[in-house]
Amino acid sequence: MADRKTVFRCQQCGYVSPKWLGRCPDCKSWESLVEEVSYKSSEKELATGNPQNRPVALADIPAETEPRLLSGIGEWDRVLGGGLIAGSLVLLAGDPGIGKSTLLLQVLARLSQEKRVLYASGEESPQQLKVRALRLGVESPNLFVYSETSLEAVLDAVAQKPPHILVVDSIQTVHTRALEVAPGSVSQVRECASRLMRAAKETGVSIFVVGHVTKEGSIAGPRALEHLVDTVLYLEGDRTHTFRLLRAVKNRYGSTNEVGVFEMKEVGLEQVPNPSKLLLAERPKGVSGSVVACAVEGTRPLLVELQALVSATSWLQPRRTSMGVDSNRLSLLLAVLEKKLGLNFAQQDVFVNVAGGVRLVEPATDLAMTTALLSTYLDRPLPPEWVVWGEVGLAGEVRGVGHSSVRALEAQKLGFTRCLIPRSNAERLSPELEIECVGVKSLQDVMQLLF
Ligand SMILES: Nc1ncnc2c1ncn2[C@@H]1O[C@H](COP(=O)(O)OP(=O)(O)OP(=O)(O)O)[C@@H](O)[C@H]1O
Ligand SMILES: [Mg+2]
Structure with a gap:
């Protein structure tokens, strides 16, 4: 051997x-x-090599696969691409304390109604897990917990009585005897993950691995795990807010960029079926610098409030602070506004914030950000019935974006009556929409129309 x-x-x-x-x-x-x-x-x-293993014709492989496992938590199942595949390895990553163990325990409680589940925790004792389970109201005879940090012990337990689902919480705390370096180091994490991957493929057990995101934002060193596993889910959110977004950044069995929205409550993470409504609940009306943007995360539209504030600086170098949007994007849009509309931000501090701790990554939020900046610069509030989306180019042109009818429908559903959108999108929208969609081609159009 x-x-x-x-x-x-x-x-x-x-x-x-x-x-x-x-x-x-x-x-x-x-x-x-x-x-x-x-x-x-x-x-x-x-x-x-292995004499048993031979090439097989793709046509000869039976199409019959095990059905995907549905947890009944809609947001979770959707992000996984329609349920959990047998024999897959899923990495659930996130900042410390964001709610990874909570979410997994809730999902496992549902799955263990029919399947045997083994939850191996290197971080918490069985008593601590019990306290959490009691708080979440989790009760299941098929859910086994195992407080263990040795990977060999966990794999032995799997071999002795194979569960349908195995959870390793977290990959940074387990270690294999094969390596003498400390748990959590890149080589330990990578070796443990690849052993788990092999176990998943050989036995058909679905495995969840929890991973902490390190300060640099990558999982245990330079994205050591992402290429290895089948699916990478990120649980993100601002710890000071109750919102949590579950994002699929890689999925071999489903679409990426799918997002599930949860709210952290005393009884655990609760699904938010209508996040836009919740996100807009505290929006101030008639205040300059506040604009409702519509982002599309995966297939779901999300209406969020984008706020901008411009104020005279007392520093030599004015400050540019952005939360929830890319700071490079902000600098770019400020430069376009200066050049194309003749505004002057040289003596101004600029702050941009997305309410609710949401992070907007789409260029489709450009137009909303620009409108918010214009509104605060001119100190003229935007009428509250508007929703804004579109990409802004360096020449000050407003470019079309995808999913415009989805966005318009969401805005209509929430009672907005007018959308400010790229002209190329407005021309192609279905005439059946009740909401009025105003198309613009450039930032000059926006200026004339709104201010
Ligand atoms: N009694 C409670 N009421 C409301 N929220 C709670 C309560 N207890 C815990 N929480 C929330 O649960 C979070 C911790 O959840 P959890 O332990 O699942 O996170 P985690 O991502 O697994 O953390 P770690 O990185 O330490 O493993 C806390 O940050 C808090 O927001
Ligand atoms: Mg945990």
């Missing part, structure tokens, strides 16, 4: 060394050597 030993491999160039070095002697990069397990196969094994 394979003989195991550990080596140190340079992550930049692949140089292998028997001991750790601070600098790779080959490519000269610093601190790039990471410990790995190297399996030394016998000569014969190398020559023949």
Whole structure:
């Protein structure tokens, strides 16, 4: 059988060394050597490979697959692409304390009504898990918890009595005996994840792995896991707000950029079927700088309030602060406004915020941001019945974006009566919409129309 030993491999160039070095002697990069397990196969094994494994014709593979597992929590099932696939490895990542364990426990409670579930936690004792389960009202005879940090022990438990679903919370706390480095290091995390992946594919157990996002925003080092797993879900949100967004950033079995919306409550995470309504609940009316934008996350439209504030600076270098939108995008739009409409932000601090702690990544929010900036700069409030979307180019032109009818319908549903949108979109909208859609071609049009 394979003989195991550990080596140190340079992550930049692949140089292998028997001991750790601070600098790779080959490519000269610093601190790039990471410990790995190297399996030394016998000569014969190398020559023949696995004799059982042969190429098969795609046509001969039975189309019959196990049905996807539905938890009944609509937002969760949708983000997974319509339920959980047997034998898949799903990474649930997020900031510490954002609610990963809570969400998983709630989902598992539903799934374990029919399936056997093993929840291996390296972070909490069975008592602590029980306290959470009581708070969430989770009760199931098929849900087993296992407080363990050794990957071998967890895999043994799986082999002895295979569950349908296994959870490892979190990948940073488990470790394999094969490596002598501390749990949470890149090599441990990667080795544990690849062992779990193999287990998932060989046994058909669906595995959830929880991962903490480190300060740099990547999961345990340089996105060490994302390429390895089938699906990557991010649970995000501002910890000071109760909103949580569940985002699929990679999915081998479904669409990415799908988003589920939850609200953190005493009894756990609750689905928010109509997030736009909740997000707009506290919107002030008749205030300058406040604009309702419509973003589309995956297939679902989201109406959010975008606020901008411009005020005279007392600094040499004026401040540009953006929360929930890209700061580069803000600088770009400010430059366009200066150049094309002759506004002057040189002596002004500029702040942009998206209410509710939501993060807007679409360029379709450009027009709303520009309108909010114009509104606060001129100190002229936008009438409250408007919803705004569209992309803004460097020449000050307003460009069309996708999903315009979805956005218009959402705005109509929430009682808005007018949309400010790119002209190219307005021309192609269905005439059956009751909401009035005003098309604009450039920022000059916006200025004339609204201010
Ligand atoms: N009694 C409570 N009422 C309301 N919210 C609570 C209550 N207890 C916990 N929470 C919420 O649950 C969050 C912690 O959830 P959870 O432990 O699932 O997060 P996590 O992402 O698994 O954290 P960690 O990174 O520590 O594993 C807290 O930040 C808090 O918002
Ligand atoms: Mg946790």
